[in-house]
Amino acid sequence: MTKYCSSCGKPIYENTVICPNCGCVVAGAGDPLEDKPSIGLRILSFLFPIVGLVLFCVFLGSEPTSAKSYGLWGLVGCIAGCCAIMII
Numbered sequence: 001m002t003k004y005c006s007s008c009g010k011p012i013y014e015n016t017v018i019c020p021n022c023g024c025v026v027a028g029a030g031d032p033l034e035d036k037p038s039i040g041l042r043i044l045s046f047l048f049p050i051v052g053l054v055l056f057c058v059f060l061g062s063e064p065t066s067a068k069s070y071g072l073w074g075l076v077g078c079i080a081g082c083c084a085i086m087i088i
């Protein structure tokens, strides 16, 4: 499977980040701007740690930064939940 460089139009491998022909960063290949954890999903991970765990597994491949954030919030939510149970 090949795709084409958005800058020079030459065929490049799908997982290529920097075009070997023109040296430009290929659009869409691990774009860091798209790897932003959603606040709503982080709150959801906090309230329901199991959701955080699922989101962590789902996003780990495509958005590792977001995945770690959801996993962390899930963990914090889990610890907070355990503390609340012990206090009550």
Ligand SMILES: [Zn+2]
Binding pocket: 005, 006, 007, 008, 009, 010, 019, 020, 021, 022, 023, 024
């Ligand atoms: Zn190129």
